[in-house]
Amino acid sequence: MTAVDPPALARSARRRRATRRADTAFRLVTLGSGLVVVVLIVAIGVFLFVHATPAFRKAGSSFFTEKAWFPDNSPARFGIAALAFGTVLSSIVALVLAVPVAVGSALFLTELAPRRLGRVVGYLLDLLAAVPSVVYGLWGIYYLVPRLKPVEQWLDRTVGFIPLFHSRAGIYGRSLFAASVVLAIMILPIIAAISREIFRQVPRADREAALALGATRWEAIRLAVLPYSRGGIVGAVMLGLGRALGETIAIAMVLAAAFKVDFHILEPGGNTIAANIATKFGLSGGAGRDALVASGLVLFAITLAVNVVARGVVYRTGLAAAEGKP
């Protein structure tokens, strides 16, 4: 060690201290930002709850059993029975329609298509997610609903003995089925994107081992790819479900609002929690808005639960979800 003059030593020590302080400050700022996320999620729940309390108090347990929605009347009569029913049923129908197409196309793009084609088509599928839901709604009313009518009539004629596919009045159109088709289109890209991500994680050796043993392409998919990715697909489907449950505007536009608990999905009419908030909000008074917030709290709780479970499943498959990734 050569001799260093004391003032310089003190200067460098001071600078080191300043650096350390700046580093700590920056770390704390990023930590605080991270905590904002936690606070936000909690705050959403708390603020919705506070605003929903008057409505809960007024409706009591009938909030979960009543089908009608007249929160501004006196006496007020409102509940989410019909809304929750419509939300769940439309989402399930949408999943039934979307999952085979989404998983099938993801399989084709990762396993069968040439890599270049797979990437281009995958990109196009992602564009499907970029279309705003209000455009889907408009398109749904003017393009899809008229073209679905013959399909609905055909369904009624051929499998109409099942109540699900029967329209008692012989009217079709802005039905829960039509809304579910729009929903299916909207959740398809998410399920497809995450499935693709999951299929890509299947070890190449597994696939090649199957092919080397003489398996056909399909057998390789069935024996090597699908068993490996089952958990991840369940997660992807649940994320799609979360999206479907919360979708608002497209449903509010396509579905003719009606408050009923009815399995005849081809008949016009039905409603969901989210769509009801969008259509009723503008014309509601104070009590009505409180009631809408209460229904929104239920929706938040349901989607939160679905998302937490879904993310848990996807995480356990060892995959940081593909969503939000460009």
Add this chain to the structure above:
Amino acid sequence: MTAIGVGRISRRRRVTNTILCSLLGLAVLVALAPLVAVLVYTVQRGYHALSPHFLTRSMRGVGPLDKGGGAYHAIIGTAEQVLIAGLLAVPLGLLVAIYIVEYGRGTLRSVVRFLVDVMTGVPSIVAGLFIFAFWVVGLHKGFSGLAAGLALAVLMLPVVVRSSEEMLKLVPDELREASYALGVPRWRTILSVVLPTASAGITTGVMLAVARVAGETAPLLLTAFGTDGVNRSPFKGAQSGLPLYVFTQAGSAFDVAVRRAWAGALTLIVFVLLLTVIARAVTARSRVGVD
């Protein structure tokens, strides 16, 4: 394929293979059909309705049966609301991503990451209700463009975090180590080495996030509320937004309004898709990016 089994694959297995592989191909076509249908139909209907007049006039004084009227006020509203959302969500989102990638450790880091993912699943209407309950009514601020910007920021935040996080992770550790070796402190390394390296990817993520929230209607209903005239101030009074405009015009029973809805839809879709395509092009040209 020189496998011994080639000739021996039974007819049944071969047929099964052909049928199922074709079905998978068919799934792709089925998935792409709506994209084509939506784009073609929107362009068809919107093209005739779209005019310079539409882009430069508001709806003030336009009766339900009147022709004319435009979306100028709504375009201004959307521009301001999205700008506010971006100003809030981008810096915050970046800081959260930096926390997750550079500083975070242990359980808290996992919790933050997990909640960011969960937050991507919060329905947009719930974000609107939250700002309505917290800001519009709770703090007595009333409906405004700012409230809409806040709601959009809630939706934008997780998207920005997730994409920035991916990009920061792609920055090689050697770069960080080289910077430390030169005696550059950690926070300066992050700000002047890591962030610039990942900037192209981060830009893409931000643009995709903007494209996503620009098309949101549901939160606007509960926060900006909508109005017919031009309101340039995002801080005071109800404001319209382009998606909201399409929604209200589409709800009318009259043809003239529906025409305006299509014109609005076309404007919106062109903006959103352009942004999406440009965003991808930004990463395609740089080295640091996924795929």
